[in-house]
Amino acid sequence: MNVFGTVKTSINTREAAERYGVEVNRHGKALCPFHNDRHPSLFVDDDHYHCFACGEHGDVIDFTSKLHGLSLYDAAKKLAYDFGITQDKPPDKAVQEKLNKKSEARRLRENEKLCFSALMEYYKLLQEWMILYAPKTPEETPHDRFIQACHHLSYVEYLVDLLVMGDSYERTEVIDMMMTDGKLKKLQTYLKKMKKEEKACERRKDFAR
């Protein structure tokens, strides 16, 4: 039997998934590592896996190949080595390097958290400005911050809503958008600056007392 056959018949997909860091619950469900999964959509059986959300599907070799970004052949070799079927080390160092790299899905989840907290913070700030800087009389020239709040508040709210209630594709779209052209970084820097200004302002007020 070639390495594919040996691996397929002797290694359980669920065991392999768990060995490679995908936690499978007692119903055989897991958070899918192939899309930005929030509720366990991945079904892992003894001889195959299937994701009900993104449609990823295959056997233990497909799984390992996808997860680690390896060719099917390298994935089979890796499984054979990791499960003690052969003593041959997997083909090259790249295998280990890829293993060490965070999987795409995990990175996506981390980015999602960062996007959500920055957008949420910006949303609260704009809400505050909307009240704090609202013109007192119709004749008063509106404060820049009030204008900014008017322009951005509903859009930012929409993005936060998508992250909270959107499906995985909508969430991924928001995250992708925020990660393009350093938008997230810019927003984070901006929020930091605003916080500093606020603190300086408070200090000045304390001083005046």
Ligand SMILES: [Zn+2]
């Ligand atoms: Zn999936």
